[in-house]
């Protein structure tokens with residue numbers, strides 16, 4: 625499996641509009657359009673920063689994954705995303721090595737990416753997203 629780079633850091637925020645005051649206005653990062661991810665009950669937006677990006681995640685439902693995260697832990701870093709060359713191969717290899725997967729097969733992420741999450745129990749407590757673009 626080949627990890628190409630840290631694709632982005634996902635940050636859970638109460639409000640993207642509030643969040644972009646720091647990430648957009650103060651840091652001068654260019655704000656891309658927000659995208660609603662209905663199945664995941666969230667809205668996401670990306671700020672390019674050098675070779676990587678910052679993803680802000682706003683919940684649209686307290687029962688969704690970001691809603692529950694905010695309730696339990698408040699705003700903050702939610703996940704680290706690694707860009708891989710071939711996500712199917714990466715998942716197969718990690719599974720063979722005994723890594724617990726949240727997604728056994730890739731699903732559709734924002735902006736047409738293929739994504740899958742690894743279980744924090746296998747990654748020192750960090751929610752890891754793999755993505756292929």
Ligand code: ZN
Nearest residue numbers: 634679705753
């Ligand atoms: Zn992400």
